[in-house]
Amino acid sequence: MEYLKPMEPTRIHSNGDSLFQDITLAPDIPVYATTAAYNKDPCPNKLHLGIGVYRTEEGKCHTLNVVKQVEQTLANDLSADKEYLPITGMPEFNKLSAELMFGSGSPAIKESRVVTVQCVSGCLSLRVGAEFLAKHYHRHVVYLPEPTYGNHPNLISAAGLTLKTYRYYDPKTLVLDFQGLLEDLGSALTGAIVLFHACGHNPTGVDPTCQQWEQIRQLVRQRGLLPFFDCAYQGLVSGNLDDDAQSIRMFGCDGGECLVAQSYSKNMGLYGERIGSLSIVCKTADVARRVESQLKLIIRPLYSNPPIHGAAIVTAILKDRDLYKKWTNELKAMRDRLVQVRRQLYDSLCNKGTPGDWSHIIKQVGMYSFTGLNKDEVDFLTREYHIYMSSDGRINIGGLSSKAVPYFADAIHDAVLSSLPSSTLA
Ligand SMILES: Cc1ncc(COP(=O)(O)O)c(C=O)c1O
Structure with missing residues (x-):
């Protein structure tokens, strides 16, 4: 056999420059930059209220006891294998997840009109969901609430869909801009896709009431809009999984079509x-079957098939009556702590006489509070008190412990006073 001499390295750039020489430095992603700054800060009182992770009273990562219990069982199951799942994942996980959102008696599920992957x-x-719509739906425009979860625009536009916004929150009154929402959806392009937060709106903590959802539903159906729900906080708003799925169930049982993206990151603490x-609710079982076949073609080149471990945990909890009960009890306790910390923060600010009306803190729901603090006040909190949060004034109530509330209230008080014109302080 002929001896092959090692090839001389090809010199493409005679000046030795990288082939990636022209790449520009991308800006930091704000929530990760905040976390990095927090981690570097040596101050013992520092607080991280930026990232959407529920923590214990001790500020530690919260792994649910029911999850730990299930993981022990899974670890002891020597018959479990690690082979690939089907492209659409674990069938039992899909069935139970659909029932959790749409209700076990859902007519759409019974009629096999719901595809869940x-x-x-x-x-x-x-x-x-966005990739599916880009490929198979005639209207490529998505209306997002203003404001919305920071990654929504990235995820939706990465699929090639065009972004528009609808009014959602009134920064002056700190409540839902319901009139603005109705006007904007009333004049949206026919057939457009509309993204809704099923409950616990991120970042505002402001949700429509049941009556308002019903009005929204009627408008969406009249105008032929396609609802796409993001369900990331089921159970953390009211403490009840069924109550928190009301918005989805209204649309899921009216015979019309909709999409729902679901996450177990927050309500089971399965972030990582x-x-x-x-899920895609279709008009007929036949359409649902065809939709599922196309979803496989979307998923295959993205990640081929999903991982096992998280689905095994969720399935074990959802299918066992005792484990389910344990989960709902823990979820209720998490939600109750959120409500208690909100109340404590509100009381502290009232007791201190911090200028302003802080009642929105106890009216808002779920993990987040849109405090109404402006960017300068947020910068002040970080600079003077080592408190890290989003520059839009959103805080993660789930990251705040009762112990830390007095310190945080002092900091807000100071920030608000320091931003008032000196004439108003006399
Ligand atoms: C509204 C909303 N949707 C989706 C997500 C993404 O969650 P996951 O970690 O499950 O990807 C988040 C995370 O914060 C969120 O707030």
Whole structure:
């Protein structure tokens, strides 16, 4: 056999420059930059209220006891294998996840009109849904609430869909801009896709009431809009999984079509397991079957098939009456802590006489509070008090412990006073 001499390295750039020389430095992603800054800060009182992760009173990562219990069982199951799942994930996980959102008696499920596929957490459930719509739906425009979860525009536009916004929140009154929402959806392009947060709107913590959802539903159906729900906080708003799915169930049982991206990151604390699902409610079982076949073609080149572990945990909890009960009890306790911390923060600000009306903190729901603090006040909190949060004034109530509330209230008080014109302080 002829001896092959090692080839001389080909010199493409005679000056030795990288082939990637022209790449520009991308800006930091704000929520990760905030976390990095927090991690570097040596101050013992520092607080991280930026990232959407529920923590314990001790500020530690919260792994649910029911999840730990299931993981022990899974680890002891020597018959479990690690082979690939089907492209659409674990069938039992899909069935139980659909029932959790649409209700076990859902007519759409009974009539086999719901397609559910296991996806890689909430983010990829949204992305797979967006890719599906880009490929198979005639209208390529998505209306997002203003404001919305920071990754929504990335996930939706990455699929090639065009973004528009609808009014959702009134920054002056700090409540839902219901009139603005109705006007904007009333004049949206016919057939356009509309993204809704099923409950616990991120970042505002402001949700429509049941009556308002019903009005929205009627308008959406009259105008032929296609609703796409993002369900990332089921159970964390009211403490009840059924109540928090009301918006989805209204649309899921009216005979019309809709999409739902679901995440178990927050309500089961499975953040790093990346477990969620995408459901598409169709008009007929036959359409649903064809939709499912096309979803496989969307998923195959994205990640081929989803991971096992998170789906195994969720399935074990959803299918066992005792484990389900344990989960709902823990979820209720998490939700009750959110309500208690909100109340404590509100009381502290009132007791201190911090200028302004802070009642929105206790009216808002779920994990987040849109405090109404402006960027300068947020910068002040970080600079003077080592408190890290989004520059839009959103805080993660789930990241705040009762112990830390007095410190946080002092900091807000100071920030608000320091931003008032000196004439008003006399
Ligand atoms: C509204 C909303 N949707 C989706 C997600 C993404 O969640 P996941 O971690 O499951 O991808 C988040 C995360 O914060 C969120 O707030």
